[in-house]
Amino acid sequence: MAPEIKYTKLFINNEWVDAKSGKTFPTIGPHDGKVIANVAEGDKADIELAVSAAKRAFHRNSEWRLLDASKRGKILYKFADLVERDAQYLAELEGYDNGMICAMSQRITTSAPDQIRYIASLADKVEGATIPLDGDIFSYTLKQPLGVCGLILPWNVPILMFLNKVTTALAAGCTAVVKPAEQTPLTALALAALLKEAGLPAGVLNVVPGYGETAGVALTHHNDVAKISFTGSLEVGKLIQKAAGANNLKRVTLELGGKSPLVIMNDADLELAIKFAAYGVFTNQGQICIAASRLFVQSGIYDRFVQAAAAVAKSLKIGNPADSSTQHGPQVDEDMMHKVLGYIEKGKVEGAKLVAGGKRVGTSGFYIEPTVFADVKDDMTIAKEEIFGPVQNILKFETLEEVIDRANATNYGLAAGIFTTNVNTALQYSKHVEAGTVWVNTYLAMGPQAPFGGFKDSGVGRETGSHCLDEYLEVKTVTVSLPKKF
Numbered sequence: 080m081a082p083e084i085k086y087t088k089l090f091i092n093n094e095w096v097d098a099k100s101g102k103t104f105p106t107i108g109p110h111d112g113k114v115i116a117n118v119a120e121g122d123k124a125d126i127e128l129a130v131s132a133a134k135r136a137f138h139r140n141s142e143w144r145l146l147d148a149s150k151r152g153k154i155l156y157k158f159a160d161l162v163e164r165d166a167q168y169l170a171e172l173e174g175y176d177n178g179m180i181c182a183m184s185q186r187i188t189t190s191a192p193d194q195i196r197y198i199a200s201l202a203d204k205v206e207g208a209t210i211p212l213d214g215d216i217f218s219y220t221l222k223q224p225l226g227v228c229g230l231i232l233p234w235n236v237p238i239l240m241f242l243n244k245v246t247t248a249l250a251a252g253c254t255a256v257v258k259p260a261e262q263t264p265l266t267a268l269a270l271a272a273l274l275k276e277a278g279l280p281a282g283v284l285n286v287v288p289g290y291g292e293t294a295g296v297a298l299t300h301h302n303d304v305a306k307i308s309f310t311g312s313l314e315v316g317k318l319i320q321k322a323a324g325a326n327n328l329k330r331v332t333l334e335l336g337g338k339s340p341l342v343i344m345n346d347a348d349l350e351l352a353i354k355f356a357a358y359g360v361f362t363n364q365g366q367i368c369i370a371a372s373r374l375f376v377q378s379g380i381y382d383r384f385v386q387a388a389a390a391v392a393k394s395l396k397i398g399n400p401a402d403s404s405t406q407h408g409p410q411v412d413e414d415m416m417h418k419v420l421g422y423i424e425k426g427k428v429e430g431a432k433l434v435a436g437g438k439r440v441g442t443s444g445f446y447i448e449p450t451v452f453a454d455v456k457d458d459m460t461i462a463k464e465e466i467f468g469p470v471q472n473i474l475k476f477e478t479l480e481e482v483i484d485r486a487n488a489t490n491y492g493l494a495a496g497i498f499t500t501n502v503n504t505a506l507q508y509s510k511h512v513e514a515g516t517v518w519v520n521t522y523l524a525m526g527p528q529a530p531f532g533g534f535k536d537s538g539v540g541r542e543t544g545s546h547c548l549d550e551y552l553e554v555k556t557v558t559v560s561l562p563k564k565f
Contacts, residue, residue: 084115089125090271092282108444109444111444115265122289122290123294126258130256133254147203149202151250154274154278155246158279161277165273166188166192167188169238169270170184175265176263177411178445180407181402191238191242193527198247202250202252206222212558216559217561220555220557223552225305225551225552226253227305230258231258234411235363235368245257245274254283256286257287258291259288261291263411299319304327307319309331312335316333331539334368337370338491339369339491341495342482344501345380348498348500349383353391360469361407361469365419369494372471374388381473388451389451392435407446416445425460436449447468450468457474462474463489479507491536493515493532496522497519498519515531516531527543528543529544530547
């Protein structure tokens with residue numbers, strides 16, 4: 080059965096309101112292509128209301144600004160308890176709106192409370208420093224919240240991205256306006272309701288569903304927004320960075336995707352490597368920014384690996400994401416399905432060898448077979464561009480030095496991995512590969528304790544980790560002249 084759709088309006092100043100224009104837009108179910116619900120369509124006028132509410136909530140005499148840091152943390156702890164209470168509903172809602180298989184959505188919502196609690200624990204750990212300036216001078220630093228933050232979410236893992244951005248901004252003492260992806264607005268609205276239930280004061284969090292070219296543009300250009308945090312495509316990220324500097328020089332955190340290299344050495348545990356290579360690229364139907372979409376396999380095991388990889392891809396059970404036995408669900412929408420199928424055709428035309436999958440499944444919904452290409456060359460389109468779909472590209476290499484150079488021959492640098500039983504090989508690769516996260520003999524191992532972000536065009540800044548609040552804080556230096564005698 081479909082989960083109940085409880086919230087479809089805008090959330091502004093702790094109230095559920097219609098868009099000023101009265102417009103709505105449909106959110107579509109990836110499983111069957113049918114309309115799930117019609118959601119209020121926010122635009123510039125609604126962003127103005129949301130930012131105004133967030134600005135009032137950030138005023139120096141507001142309830143939020145006067146709240147002790149430890150009490151901010153307690154609100155987030157309460158939020159974690161509510162997410163834990165509603166974890167099953169949230170998982171079902173995520174899969175229904177996004178197409179994520181239930182095993183993954185349940186894993187995310189089950190771990191979400193601990194993620195929130197980790198960030199909540201940092202709320203009263205923001206500390207300054209004393210500075211030993213010369214002379215009779217007392218100097219120290221204060222770390223203070225930036226202000227109103229615009230948080231723009233992607234559609235691939237909406238709950239996870241909401242928690243990464245919103246809880247961090249709130250723990251730091253900021254206020255926020257969230258613009259969910261138009262494809263997947265439902266869980267952001269449900270989480271906003273839980274934050275209200277947890278006791279978050281009015282205006283601290285506002286959620287405005289809508290389209291990027293209207294609501295998103297209005298948010299990134301607003302003079303009262305001090306920071307933008309965006310996860311999504313490189314093309315949009317560049318537009319946001321440009322917009323952030325157009326008026327009030329907003330701070331930015333950008334996570335902009337990748338073309339992550341995963342290297343399999345001859346001495347690797349082959350069974351383990353095959354399993355993680357498939358997991359790294361087919362998880363969430365390939366719709367993850369850190370997908371292991373460039374798989375480099377050393378020549379000594381290449382043919383065996385290709386054969387085994389094709390067998391794994393063919394074995395994955397495709398079906399309704401709500402079915403607990405499903406291992407591979409649909410792409411998020413029709414546009415993404417056709418985009419991925421277009422990349423598959425380019426791979427075939429450019430000479431890559433299709434060894435598994437490659438076709439749409441059925442005519443209802445947006446399903447694509449897990450696809451494997453062998454004999455892929457570095458200059459092929461599928462090896463250079465982020466596909467964001469279930470396409471595994473297997474390239475051959477000879478030496479570690481060679482594969483490091485080839486792994487780095489991209490404008491992306493989000494994640495990388497290597498499978499080897501030689502610790503020196505692992506350390507050399509980890510040292511020289513240009514990526515924000517490197518996995519050794521595993522892939523996609525993550526947690527709120529570890530910083531996440533990219534090199535090069537994969538982004539600016541870091542989310543999660545013990546210093547994640549720094550992205551939402553300003554450092555102020557206070558210097559006091561002391562009496563020469565006392």
